[in-house]
Amino acid sequence: MHADIIKQMRDEEAGLLLKLNAVRNLLSVYGEAPVATSAASTQSVKRTAPASRAREKVAITSFTMQTRMSVLLSLDAMVHAPGLLKTSALVEYIEKRGHEITGNNKVNALGALLARSEDVQGHGKSGWTVADRERALSILAEHLHNEKGPHSVYAGGPETAPYALTEEAME
Known part of the structure; x- marks a missing residue:
């Protein structure tokens, strides 16, 4: 016993x-x-305990519509940036386009989404880049730039399209 x-x-x-x-x-x-x-x-x-495994990366189509838009807008910012982008700069970029990131801590929420995306490469606290620029451009053309609706990057007219990231946002 x-x-x-x-x-x-x-x-x-x-x-x-x-x-x-x-x-x-x-x-x-x-x-x-x-x-x-x-x-x-x-x-x-x-x-x-067994060895911990890194969470599996997923395709853009695996995200919900809400979270997919956050990742797509992040990709849009990254393909046009000359270097790494911090999560806080990406949150600012996304919100300038009228898309809301859900969660109490938007930076953490977006970081978790980006960490799961197979199209994004994390560089620790230094920031994020696209994993493959040509693939990212293709995804954007398919899912974002051709979309007609309130979340389209260019839906707000020319004043919302060329949002310039500040120098400190890219450091």
């Missing part, structure tokens, strides 16, 4: 450690570092 209880508790511990790793992985997508833990629990996590 004692051995059964020990086995159940070990199984429960392993399950909780898997859940903890999943939460930590989700927090890392949002740029958050895990809370400091004791050496014993860290060793236990390393011993019992």
Whole structure:
């Protein structure tokens, strides 16, 4: 009987450690570092939990219409930028075009979306670039520039089309 209880508790511990790793992985997508833990629990996590895998990158069509527009507008900004763009600059760019990024922290929300996109390359805190410029231009031509509606980049007329990113936004 004692051995059964020990086995159940070990199984429960392993399950909780898997859940903890999943939460930590989700927090890392949002740029958050895990809370400091004791050496014993860290060793236990390393011993019992499988190696964490990076979240799978997805195509533009895998996003919802709302989140797809955020990624498309980000791609639009990136293909026209001379260098890396910070997430905060992308949020500003997107909002200038009348599209709303949902979530309490728009920078974190957009960063999580971009991290999932196979068409975007992250460069840590330095910013974002497109993974393949020609592919990004093709995606934009198909999904954004031909769209007729309130979210089209050029729907607001010439005053909204050439939004210039500031120098500090690209640093």
